[in-house]
Amino acid sequence: MAGLTPDIVEVDLLHEMVRPIDYNTDADFIALSFMDYCAPHAYEVAKTFKKRGKTVVAGGKYASTFPEEVFPHMDSVVVGEAEKVWPQVVEDMVNGKLQRVYEAPFAPPLDNIPPPRYDLVEPEYAVPVVTEATRGCKYSCSFCQLTIEHKPYRMRPIEDVIRDLTATEKLPFHKRKMAMLLDNNLGGDIGYAKELLKEVAKLRLWGLGAQFSFDCLHDDMFLDLLVEAHCGMAFIGLESLNEPSLAAVHKKQNKVAEYKELFVKLKERGILTFTGMMLALDEDTPEYYEELPKKLDEIDPSSILLSISIPIPGTPFHQLVESEGRIVDEDLSHYEGDHLVFEPKSVTTEAVFSAFCSINEYFYSWKSILKRWFRFVIKQNKGRNLAYRIIQGMLLSMIFLRLSIFQRDHAQKRVYPMIRTGQDGHISLIQKIKKVKKGTVTFLQG
Numbered sequence: 001m002a003g004l005t006p007d008i009v010e011v012d013l014l015h016e017m018v019r020p021i022d023y024n025t026d027a028d029f030i031a032l033s034f035m036d037y038c039a040p041h042a043y044e045v046a047k048t049f050k051k052r053g054k055t056v057v058a059g060g061k062y063a064s065t066f067p068e069e070v071f072p073h074m075d076s077v078v079v080g081e082a083e084k085v086w087p088q089v090v091e092d093m094v095n096g097k098l099q100r101v102y103e104a105p106f107a108p109p110l111d112n113i114p115p116p117r118y119d120l121v122e123p124e125y126a127v128p129v130v131t132e133a134t135r136g137c138k139y140s141c142s143f144c145q146l147t148i149e150h151k152p153y154r155m156r157p158i159e160d161v162i163r164d165l166t167a168t169e170k171l172p173f174h175k176r177k178m179a180m181l182l183d184n185n186l187g188g189d190i191g192y193a194k195e196l197l198k199e200v201a202k203l204r205l206w207g208l209g210a211q212f213s214f215d216c217l218h219d220d221m222f223l224d225l226l227v228e229a230h231c232g233m234a235f236i237g238l239e240s241l242n243e244p245s246l247a248a249v250h251k252k253q254n255k256v257a258e259y260k261e262l263f264v265k266l267k268e269r270g271i272l273t274f275t276g277m278m279l280a281l282d283e284d285t286p287e288y289y290e291e292l293p294k295k296l297d298e299i300d301p302s303s304i305l306l307s308i309s310i311p312i313p314g315t316p317f318h319q320l321v322e323s324e325g326r327i328v329d330e331d332l333s334h335y336e337g338d339h340l341v342f343e344p345k346s347v348t349t350e351a352v353f354s355a356f357c358s359i360n361e362y363f364y365s366w367k368s369i370l371k372r373w374f375r376f377v378i379k380q381n382k383g384r385n386l387a388y389r390i391i392q393g394m395l396l397s398m399i400f401l402r403l404s405i406f407q408r409d410h411a412q413k414r415v416y417p418m419i420r421t422g423q424d425g426h427i428s429l430i431q432k433i434k435k436v437k438k439g440t441v442t443f444l445q446g
Contacts, residue, residue: 002117004086008094012112013120018114029093033060037336043073065148065314080104110156115167129179131164137185141229142249153188177206187216197225211235211423215253215263227269232396238275241295244283261300267379272302278309280352282345289355293362303403339407364408
């Protein structure tokens with residue numbers, strides 16, 4: 001967004017998870033980008049700024065999906081992908097001609113996108129070099145926000161992605177050497193992904209992070225090219241170890257029987273895995289929850305992002321749950337994966353939270369953390385340069401420990417306060433829940 005902004009204004013960028021909003025800013029215009037569960041907080045932010053005479057514009061996933069919900073709170077709303085319309089929005093703001101809505105073309109080509117303004121990224125970010133190579137996903141998992149308005153899978157010119165990864169002259173040297181490709185599914189076109197990774201390898205990064213689907217791991221050349229590009233961490237949607245649960249959400253690319261083998265492939269190549277995993281899917285059973293800790297040990301992911309399944313408004317999953325009258329909480333700020341906002345189909349609410357606690361306490365105990373770290377270290381292929389292996393090992397060990405501690409602490413601070421255990425050992429929900437506001441991205445231009 002900052003890279004797209006005409007130079008008729010100055011730009012400041014603020015992420016609220018890193019530092020609080022400065023409501024006394026001298027900026028003339030405020031642009032807010034937020035996800036669905038952050039929308040109630042974003043409305044309060046907009047209200048505060050508007051009282052101070054600021055012009056407030058909204059964009060992002062939620063504003064694009066439900067503009068009619070956002071309109072009453074903002075001076076203007078940008079609907080869709082901003083590249084083709086944002087420069088005009090800025091021109092209109094400065095010239096006093098701001099329109100109520102700007103609608104971007106549907107699924108435009110991804111060429112001629114300027115590089116990110118890394119000089120504006122929060123200095124606390126350990127990895128400020130983040131860009132995307134593709135948009136969309138070829139799969140249609142029913143819980144995924146991408147299914148609200150399905151768009152074709154698109155790829156950026158490889159030379160543009162490489163330009164983004166090297167437009168880092170204003171960053172400290174050590175921060176230029178770590179990067180993240182924040183795609184929904186880098187391997188949606190495996191041929192493109194391979195060609196891109198060949199070019200990324202020439203940059204000699206210290207470490208690269210990427211996100212892709214499990215089916216990509218069957219392609220050994222893709223995995224070897226990840227190694228050549230110095231990929232050290234991969235985010236993959238594990239979602240469930242229960243085949244019926246995967247089938248119910250149309251996660252056809254995942255096969256539970258393959259999990260262990262595919263995780264071994266990544267460990268052998270020195271690639272940490274950070275895997276999303278959900279509870280309260282419709283085909284979950286009490287027996288499945290009882291077996292989960294043991295099953296996780298068997299497949300051995302490095303880290304899991306454990307969450308309660310979210311019926312994101314507009315998705316097929318939400319439509320199903322709503323049509324069956326199972327929505328019990330319509331507070332959008334609770335749709336973040338820490339709250340259970342609907343009645344599960346085959347398990348009780350108490351069983352979901354009990355499973356969450358038992359899995360988190362088992363998987364992120366110090367004993368389990370150290371066992372997984374040891375298995376990761378000894379499994380790696382020893383054929384690479386020794387100096388590189390030592391440096392990479394130290395870096396990945398630090399990331400592994402920080403990820404593990406963060407996930408453990410997040411659960412203890414955000415999910416555990418909603419639960420209390422009685423003397424009889426049964427778990428019940430605390431009715432009064434403290435709302436925590438987080439995650440709104442505020443983009444300021446003055």
